[in-house]
Amino acid sequence: MKKWKVGFIGAGGIARIAHMPGWKKLENVEVIAVSDIREEVAGAVAKEFGIPHIFTDYRKMLEIKEIDIIDICAPNAVHAPAAIASFEAGKHVICEKPLAITPGEVEDMIAASKKAGKMLMCAQNHRFRPEARILKKIIEKGECGEIYYARAYALRRRLLPPAPTFIKKELSGGGPCLDIGVHILDLVYWLMGNPKVKSVSGVALTKLAKREDIHGDWGEWDRKAYNVEDFAAGYIKFANGASMTLECSFLLNMKESEIFAGQLFGTEAGISLPWGVPPEIYTEKNRTFMIKQLVGLPQIPTHHEEIRAFVEALDKKKPSPVPPEQSLEVIKILDGIYRSSRSGKEVQFK
Numbered sequence: 315m316k317k318w319k320v321g322f323i324g325a326g327g328i329a330r331i332a333h334m335p336g337w338k339k340l341e342n343v344e345v346i347a348v349s350d351i352r353e354e355v356a357g358a359v360a361k362e363f364g365i366p367h368i369f370t371d372y373r374k375m376l377e378i379k380e381i382d383i384i385d386i387c388a389p390n391a392v393h394a395p396a397a398i399a400s401f402e403a404g405k406h407v408i409c410e411k412p413l414a415i416t417p418g419e420v421e422d423m424i425a426a427s428k429k430a431g432k433m434l435m436c437a438q439n440h441r442f443r444p445e446a447r448i449l450k451k452i453i454e455k456g457e458c459g460e461i462y463y464a465r466a467y468a469l470r471r472r473l474l475p476p477a478p479t480f481i482k483k484e485l486s487g488g489g490p491c492l493d494i495g496v497h498i499l500d501l502v503y504w505l506m507g508n509p510k511v512k513s514v515s516g517v518a519l520t521k522l523a524k525r526e527d528i529h530g531d532w533g534e535w536d537r538k539a540y541n542v543e544d545f546a547a548g549y550i551k552f553a554n555g556a557s558m559t560l561e562c563s564f565l566l567n568m569k570e571s572e573i574f575a576g577q578l579f580g581t582e583a584g585i586s587l588p589w590g591v592p593p594e595i596y597t598e599k600n601r602t603f604m605i606k607q608l609v610g611l612p613q614i615p616t617h618h619e620e621i622r623a624f625v626e627a628l629d630k631k632k633p634s635p636v637p638p639e640q641s642l643e644v645i646k647i648l649d650g651i652y653r654s655s656r657s658g659k660e661v662q663f664k
């Protein structure tokens with residue numbers, strides 16, 4: 315079996331905590347290079363994981379011919395240029411979420427991947443939760459009937475990630491909408507079967523994040539530098555007649571510390587997919603309301619699972635486990651919320 319050689323672009327939090335250990339678990343993979351604009355960060359990660367080459371400029375790293383795969387864990391604004399450069403250098407790409415900031419960037423990434431004949435996958439790790447895989451099968455078997463409405467929430471009371479990567483628009487492209495909204499939107503939209511997007515309306519607001527009297531449970535952030543929304547909500551209509559709401563925030567005056575959940579409503583059954591507690595399926599039989607709980611599912615590290623699926627697809631010459639065309643629709647929705655918020659109008663898609 316081929317031994318895949320991997321190089322990293324970005325060696326911060328998610329690279330060190332989730333991706334590096336994921337690659338290390340696989341026998342037919344070797345991480346041989348890491349690049350980060352902060353040399354000390356690249357150096358520390360290289361030392362911790364025994365990686366021979368470090369770079370501060372990823373373009374130099376891309377010159378290494380034996381690298382087959384690039385794992386992009388840099389801020390969102392770096393995703394598109396880094397992926398396109400990687401394809402031009404003949405590498406496969408797995409890239410952290412959101413795949414990019416705008417639909418145009420994602421289209422350019424897809425075009426570059428096709429031109430190079432190399433795989434592109436967005437690291438949407440929530441799709442790899444065991445309960446998500448089971449629910450997907452249940453829905454595909456038709457057990458929910460026609461799903462005509464869904465809700466997706468990624469709401470936090472006081473959990474704002476203080477790093478520049480998340481609060482400076484130049485790096486992130488947006489706030490909770492692009493950071494955590496993308497996770498729950500991608501998951502619920504995928505469970506719905508990725509219907510074609512028809513229109514999006516929404517708001518993206520900065521209400522609390524610039525206030526000195528508002529605290530964060532993940533530490534202080536630079537109020538002056540903060541230039542993204544702290545709350546967003548959207549209403550999405552699909553070409554098949556279904557619709558969906560999305561709500562996301564870093565800071566919201568609510569009881570719970572965090573709600574990360576999806577709900578899907580079909581003609582035969584409804585689904586509740588919360589975080590940390592078993593999902594439930596609601597039906598009616600013989601005029602009796604039934605609740606089915608999915609219990610006893612294993613807890614697996616989903617980032618490791620997404621990396622394993624990516625390598626398996628390469629080994630078996632299968633398509634990208636997270637098709638980038640699906641990620642493009644997700645970014646269209648999020649971009650649609652920002653555009654609708656600016657214009658005050660519904661954004662239509664052809």
Ligand SMILES: NC(=O)c1ccc[n+]([C@@H]2O[C@H](COP(=O)([O-])OP(=O)(O)OC[C@H]3O[C@@H](n4cnc5c(N)ncnc54)[C@H](O)[C@@H]3O)[C@@H](O)[C@H]2O)c1
Nearest residue numbers: 324325326327328349350351352387388389390410411479
């Ligand atoms: N899937 C998840 O659960 C999850 C969780 C956190 C972050 N993320 C995503 O991962 C990405 C990184 O987030 P993070 O939390 O690791 O942020 P981070 O700030 O901890 O790390 C980002 C790293 O990228 C480096 N960097 C910046 N520009 C670069 C460039 N041009 N070339 C190489 N390196 C560069 C920075 O120096 C930093 O070390 C973001 O896209 C974020 O949305 C995903």
